[in-house]
Amino acid sequence: ALPAVERSVLEYAAVAGRTARLGAVGALLAELPESTIADAFDALADRDLLVAQGGGAFTFRHIVIREVAYATLPRSERVRAHVRLARWLEEQAGEGQEFAELIAYHYRQAIALSPGNRVPEGLDATTVVAALERATRSATNVGAFREAAAQMREAIRLSPPGEHLRQHELVGDLMLFGDDAINGYAEALSRWRAHPDPDPAVGARLLVKQLGVATRWAGSIARSPEPEETAALAAEARGLLDRAPDPIVEARLAFARAFEITRTSKSDRAAIDALARQVEAGRALYASRGDVEGESEALDAIASLYRSALGDAERALGYTRERLAMAERLSLLERMDAWSVAIWDLVYLGRNDEATDMYRDARRALRASEPVYMTAHAAAWATYAAMLCGRWDEALALGDLMIGMLEESRINTGRFMFPGWVGALRVAAGRVDTTRLARYRSAFTAHANVPLLTTRNRPMWVAFIDRDSVAARQALANPVVTAPDRKGEVIALLLFDLGERLGEEELQAIERHAAGDPPVLRLRIALARALNGSEADVRTAIAVLDEAHLVADAARAAALLALRTRDAGDRADAERRLTSLGDRQYLQKLAEEW
Secondary structure (H helix, E strand, O other), X not given: OOOHHHHHHHHHHHHHOOEEEHHHHHHHOOOOOHHHHHHHHHHHHHOOOEEEEEOOEEEEOOHHHHHHHHHHOOXXXXXXXXHHHHHHHHHHHOOOOOOHHHHHHHXXXXXXXXXXXXXXXXXXXXXXXXXXXXXXXXXXXXXXXXXXXXXXXXXXXXXOHHHHHHHHHHHHHHHOOHXXXXXXXXXXXXXXXXXXXXXXXXXXXXXXXXXXXXXXXHHHOOOOOOHHHHHHXXXXXXXXXXXXXXXXXXXXXXXXXHHHHHHHOOOOHHHHHHHHHHHHHHHHHHHHOOOXXXXXXXXXXXXHHHHHHOOOHHHHHHHHHHHHHOHHHOOXXXXXXXXXXXXXXXXXXXXXXXXXXXXXXXXXXXXXXXOHHHHHHHHHHHHHHHHHOOOHHHHHHHHHHHHXXXXXXXXXXXXXXXXXXXXXXXXXXXXXXXXXXXXXHHHHHHHOOHHHOOOOOXXXXXXXXXXXXXXXXXXXXXXXXXXXHHHHHHHHHHHHHOOOOOOHHHHHHHHHOOOOXXXXXXXXXXXXXXXXOOHHHHHHHHHHHHHOOOHHHHHHHHHHHHHHHOOXXXXXXXXXXXXXXXXXXXXXXXXXXX
């Protein structure tokens, strides 16, 4: 019933999207003067079909109005309109990336509306593929990794096979971490192997990139490769580099080896020192090229060696602070990783209050349009720190934030958020907050990817998910797989939640591999030993926990002491501590077992 011009303007505005601008509709209705289109927009706003947003922009009053207007255009005309609009946007953008995702959207809509999901006649597929690849880069720059992966899948579908190796490598380069990245490199490597005369330089580059994801970002992938797998990849890369030397790839291989050592074993000091020198040389190479991303990766590798292989968290924090000093020049992932690793280092130094406070700095380091879920790793360590130092209200707030991050990102973040889930679960259980406990437990279980865990990793996860003491002891007995902070939590699970004791032989076995490990592990070993000893030993252990400001552990240890001594003063002390925390679980335990 609308006048013809108003009807046309409304239909083509619907092609532009929920919000349309005068310029976009003008590009689609080139035969109409701009003033006529502007008058039509005003009339449609008067009819309450559109809402003026200012600056020549109008939004449909309701999504249904937009859908009906869009559907009134013939399908073939919608295809042509999306193509025209995409080309107009490309002209407006020039060499910039301002409309990259919008351009890709219109090309994809045109293809989706075409028979067989084919590129419309008259449109060059290479134009569409280039637009999709630009959109992928734009999406990853702001942390929209799922959207970026979808863009690249469509680009690969539309490309000839000869482009697929390059594109799968680009998937890895742009996804940066997680299964999409490692699978992209693996697929590119598979295509390289299938080539009749594979270039060794390309093979070395792909192998080292795949190793980088498998070692540096191991917590982001569903299945961590076994040491034998990474060793085989590194050996193959080494052989190819001997045939086709490349100093940049050499440096990245050293970085990957540094991250791998920290995941698997504590090698001898001479080997670690030699590797540290190689990583330092790689850092110098990247610095000489003005490549801050590569330099940051090198600093992360050195810090990892000191933190996990040498047990020197103070030195590790120093290297991490060097990364923070260049944070303004780093990409989103590299910048947020620097903040999260700094919080991690503070936890390993026993400075849990500082670690909790630093999360606010990490949040402030996010720029406009960058998603909060990119701080997931930082939030996880801050949650864990808040649990340890008794800031349980903040631990729960951070736990809720992590749930929101999972719902927003819809990517697998469970494994590298392990400390946060454990901390949040412990606090929710202590507060007898059944709603939160169920939500945290569900998220922990779902995102742990338990069915995909390798056999050597499984006991640690089973211990927490099933509260299984046998699995907990298996995890503690493994000197390599279970990280120091996780071992500390397994000890707490046995002592505080399952009410079990660790024998001296077990404690000595853990200690043999605990040199330089974080205070929380050393102090929990000491508490476990004290609980096997006299009341005086337990009192001493509690005093040490107080000095280290491990508030939650000290409160629960005080309750265990009171239950042993049956002393009214000890009970009053335990109740004071537990009440301050809001630890209803242990207050109830104290009341029931007294």
